[in-house]
Amino acid sequence: EAGVTQFPSHSVIEKGQTVTLRCDPISGHDNLYWYRRVMGKEIKFLLHFVKESKQDESGMPNNRFLAERTGGTYSTLKVQPAELEDSGVYFCASSLRASFSYEQYFGPGTRLTVT
Amino acid sequence: AQSVSQHNHHVILSEAASLELGCNYSYGGTVNLFWYVQYPGQHLQLLLKYFSGDPLVKGIKGFEAEFIKSKFSFNLRKPSVQWSDTAEYFCAVNGGSGGYQKVTFGIGTKLQVIP
Numbered sequence: 765e766a767g768v769t770q771f772p773s774h775s776v777i778e779k780g781q782t783v784t785l786r787c788d789p790i791s792g793h794d795n796l797y798w799y800r801r802v803m804g805k806e807i808k809f810l811l812h813f814v815k816e817s818k819q820d821e822s823g824m825p826n827n828r829f830l831a832e833r834t835g836g837t838y839s840t841l842k843v844q845p846a847e848l849e850d851s852g853v854y855f856c857a858s859s860l861r862a863s864f865s866y867e868q869y870f871g872p873g874t875r876l877t878v879t
Numbered sequence: 880a881q882s883v884s885q886h887n888h889h890v891i892l893s894e895a896a897s898l899e900l901g902c903n904y905s906y907g908g909t910v911n912l913f914w915y916v917q918y919p920g921q922h923l924q925l926l927l928k929y930f931s932g933d934p935l936v937k938g939i940k941g942f943e944a945e946f947i948k949s950k951f952s953f954n955l956r957k958p959s960v961q962w963s964d965t966a967e968y969f970c971a972v973n974g975g976s977g978g979y980q981k982v983t984f985g986i987g988t989k990l991q992v993i994p
Contacts, residue, residue, distance in 0.1 A: 768922075797981070797982075799982075799984075804986075805986065806883075806983075806986045806987070807969065807984040808984070809982065819980060823981070855923065867928060869925075870915070870923040873923075
């Protein structure tokens with residue numbers, strides 16, 4: 765069974781540019797999560813989808829970040845326009861359920877560098 | 880909000896030394912507890928998890944963790960580390976006041992094992 769995949773693995777962009785990150789969850793997993801780790805800090809929750817619906821986007825930093833999950837399959841996270849403080853590793857995770865005893869499976873992450 | 884504290888940010892051990900990484904979480908009701916590991920260049924992987932039952936949990940690669948409810952702790956242990964255990968270790972929690980939809984991570988502990 766394929767795990768969670770993310771694309772690209774690395775992205776280097778200039779301040780003010782736009783970047784779109786993609787996540788493909790494990791097949792059949794309705795729940796998809798985005799997390800971010802800024803260098804030297806904790807991995808922090810950004811948002812949670814159930815199928816195509818946003819259940820919780822309380823962790824999104826600001827309105828420069830837009831996440832979508834059209835059709836309830838893969839998800840994209842767009843940063844527009846990117847700022848220096850957006851640099852970090854963006855992780856995606858998926859789970860079968862979002863409840864007690866269901867673990868989240870993480871992707872390899874996308875390392876974003878904004879210069 | 881749920882929070883997780885990891886006591887050591889960087890640990891250096893010689894092979895065959897014993898390991899104990901501290902983790903405390905803030906009280907917020909019934910929680911699930913996890914230790915994740917990220918080996919250099921690899922995904923975040925689940926090392927072990929506690930949902931309920933026996934508070935001494937055994938994971939992969941000889942790791943174990945003990946849930947002590949009265950201390951809100953979930954320390955990770957291994958009796959004898961190997962060079963291949965060099966990685967970053969994350970304590971994490973979901974449930975409680977944070978809900979099961981998001982995982983709250985500690986800042987991570989980088990373990991370096993010297994041959």
